Amino acid sequence: MKGTAAFLLCLIVVISGAWVHAVELVGSPKVTVTTNGATVQWKTDVPCGTRLSYGLNAAQLNQKAEGVVTADHAVTLSGLSTGTTYHYSLGSARQQLATGTFTTSGNAPAANPPPSIVRRVLEAITPEKKPAPKAAIPAQAPPTRQTWGNMSSLQDHFDRHGHDFSSRSPDDYAAQAWLFLQRARAEGLPMKLDDTDGTLRVFDPKTRAFAAYNESGRTKTFFKPESPTYWQRQPGRPVKPADLRLPFR
Secondary structure, eight states, X not given: OHHHHHHHHXXXXXXXXXXXXXXXXXXXXXEEEOSSEEEEEEEEEEEEEEEEEEESBTTBOOEEEEEEEEEEEEEEEESOOTTOEEEEEEEOSXXXXXXXXXXXXXXXXXXXXXXXXXXXHHHHHSOOOOOOOOOOOOSSOOOHHHHBSOHHHHXXXXXXXXXXXXXXXXXXXXXXXXXXXXXXXXXXXXXXXXXXXTEEEEEETTTTEEEEEOTTSOEEEEEXXXXXXXXXXXXXXXXXXXXXXXXXX
């Protein structure tokens, strides 16, 4: 009998402890929107991880943003569509605390009106030659070991250059470097091929992003140089993306 009482007492203590440390939302989330972004803020009674899942469909919140362990949480989203309603779920990696929606400011882009009957008849009589579509840019990069050349150097490159691209982790930094190459090939960004070792160097004049890839297409480095003449001083002969085939030489 005494053993049963002791067991029940221990069980009550454990359950009470779980209740004491359960994470709870303090107040209501606050959302501040702009035309192409939003900041979501909320508070919890104890520090915990920060996670926000969001998307255009409440049943498919397929985009995520994370932050530090804290009791005052804030997540800033960018690159959103103007005048668009987004659904979100917030909390930590282990617990959902609230759901809601917000709409970015401004007016949503107007849909193109359907072509007139006369226009459609003219197009049928004299069809225009449409340009070939650009190469599609993959939405997701392969695993890091398949895209980064020297894995032992990844952490150092991330520590020194990850902030250039707001990278959240070494894997995110490596993925952005690989996707930069795919975008460069699709958009025709400036490229130089070094015939001495097969290094391909790529530069985006608008964002100042620079990357170098080995002859197998794996990243060697990825950063934004401070010198305005850095790209001009890089070795290699200019090449066109259409001329590239992996491996590069």
